[in-house]
Amino acid sequence: MIEKLYLPDIIGKGYGEFWRFKGRYKVVKGSRASKKSSTQALKVIVEMIQNPHINWLVVRKTERTLRDSCFAQLKWAIRRLKVEPYFKCTTSPLEIIYEPTGQKILFRGLDDPLKVTSITVDVGGLCRLWVEEAYEITSEDAFNRLDESIRGQLPEGMYHQVVLTFNPWSDRHWLKKRFFDEPSPNVLAMTTNYLCNEFLSESDLVLFEEMKKNPRRYAVAGKGEWGVVDGLVYDDWEERAFDWREVTKKPSVRSAFGLDFGFTNDPSALFCGLVDTEAREIYVFDEMYQRGMSNEDIIEKITEMGYSKERIKADSADPKSIAYLRKNGLRNVRGAKKGPDSVRAGISLIRGYKIIIHPRCVKFITEISNYVWDKDKFDNMINKPIDDFNHLMDAMRYALEEFDGRKGVSVLM
Template sequence: MINNVRVSLKEIVGGGYKTFWNYKGRYRVVKGGRGSKKSTTTALNIIYRMMQFPQANTLVVRKVFKDHKDSTYAQLKWAIRRLKVEHLWEWTKSPLEIRYKPTGQKILFRGLDDPMSVTSITVDVGNLCWAWFEEAYQILNEDDFNKVDMSIRGELPPGYYKQITLTFNPWNEKHWLKRRFFDVQDNNILAFTTNYKCNEFLGDDDRQLFDWMKKNNLRRYKIEGLGEWGIAEGAIFTNWREFAFDRFEIAKREGIKSAFGLDFGFTTDPSALACSLVDIKNRELYIFDEMYRPGLLNNEIAETITDMGYRKELIIADSAEQKSIAELRKYGLKKIKPAEKGPDSIKAGIQFLQQFTIFIHPKCSNAAMEFSNYVWDKNKDGKLINKPVDEYNHFIDALRYSMEPIKKRLRLQEVKP
């Protein structure tokens, strides 16, 4: 079955990751900006290593299981083709697995939204040696990581080793990942930062985007370009936490209202749909679903919302996009309406949201990311001012729009005799 294939790893992988590629300690932790090759290099390394170690199996973990299909699963299939060994591998979507045909080794995919599936893993051949946490920043609870860490255990054949790889964008310096892996000296940890400058496979248009970001949005460039830690000083929202609530149980409460809002994106910025349940009496807001995708045309936005099951819902959208709203109605979102906004609507919307205790379901990782990074701006003296920085706010803007009917309802109740 095995045919010899000669490839140049130097040409396929490129530079900047030699130490990472050869490291055999317990933890490999890579934070980096966009386009830094961290995920694609990890995928290549996993495929290459599994073909070297015929008793090794790999577990790939994301916070939400459904996110694998278009990220890690696709990246590993790409790596197989890139290494020209697709004749030796097979992949299935149900169950979501990749199998090395000569030995039966497997790459397994799991999500932290199903804890039992992560902690009760068995393999048919060999040992579970390695794990890869992609978008590890989305894991807000360190204990969720520890449970998987403890499952990579047991005696291995001579020459084998256990290892967990974590890759992520460093949105916030207060995240447990910094304290756990970057603020310590430990011979069992390789933790480093990478960025787009080591990626020789980027096109000129990609580099021009980073040049534009450097000139026009330095804070974002430092995080998404250079891979530096984001600083969350001046957080706007401190009234939220992640909570795995049952949406349908919350919906049974008396007086619960649903709220849907849409913010339109561009080529690189995401279109965001915020879906929540609002307990007006107890001033609680439950964010249960999200859409967060860049580059969507209006017909694709409509298709996505329809597939999510929200076509018939009242959706409050950004009123700056009247033409897009009209198009979405033609595509079947009959109840979509423009936001009213009004004077100083951003600060007013923020103040209204601050009156609620906000619960974000763990599957809404982009909502949590924005709530972690939405901050007040600073003046030339470095002091915070009463104006938010215009970034990490696509979902939050959509959430503000969605709450307009709730806010109007409360105003009407206040003026009743």
């Protein structure tokens, strides 16, 4: 027998309207630690237990990000609700089954459209969709095709619903105009932030207090406000699917890898690119972007990605880590050049190229969409980028120092 729990104690404050709303779209933009994803995960599990007709489709832009995000979050919700005996969680295929009825939570990435459009369920209806990190979906048409997959006849009293959760990095995103600028009774568009999360520890709150020193970042990552993007550092770029194997067939193409170190607050980031020195194009084909990585984790991940033998330029501000990586498997890691003008020179070199980004590089797209020139106290732009959205941007700069932008040729040794 399922143990009786008092849901308000588990969910906490700030999400009453979200929990009760029955319109087509529930859209939640919020800061970090605002409970948006954990609350949605709890809602998914509770709805399945309460209604035998409900099945969920959980989507992110790329399938490979689902296991460590939504899938893990839903397993947490199952444990939090103390209903583990009733759910079966599998990784091959990636799905969760409510065993008393056979209802399912299915997981898909938009990088394989056929898998999204051909979904069927054996029990009940596919009437719920959760799009996590919806900001990553840069094409409104792609969302529309996904939205159309949630349809069909339902029993009386049932309804279809699409839930979108995301961090509001840029006010230029289609999500703002579609759901926040044009009010509709069929849409619940809400903003949440860490202040409604009573489950945060004192150390968590200290991080947000520190974040206030960077007002622009605090406005978005702290208060959940839309980020205002003005003065992009790199504006000659596009998102486009490509086969990296075909790109490497050109004799003018060389690989370029860069590594930026992080740990608690900042991620460790690996840039994986191909540089066409004749066409003046940079192809971004893969990435690593993760917080809390030890040097051992970095070695394991880069090896797992298949890049352990590549020549990687890393942040030379951390020579001890570089030495460790070299000694323990990444023998071709080298420190990048540093100097008083290295950032500006590196940016100038890269701005001479067109940047083509594979859709699966979602973190790179987020950073380059928000990497802007800083401003002085009079709100005038200065010739220096902001110290934010710069982890993959720095890694790209380290990787590209191997190329002579003036001559258009590689200087790889």
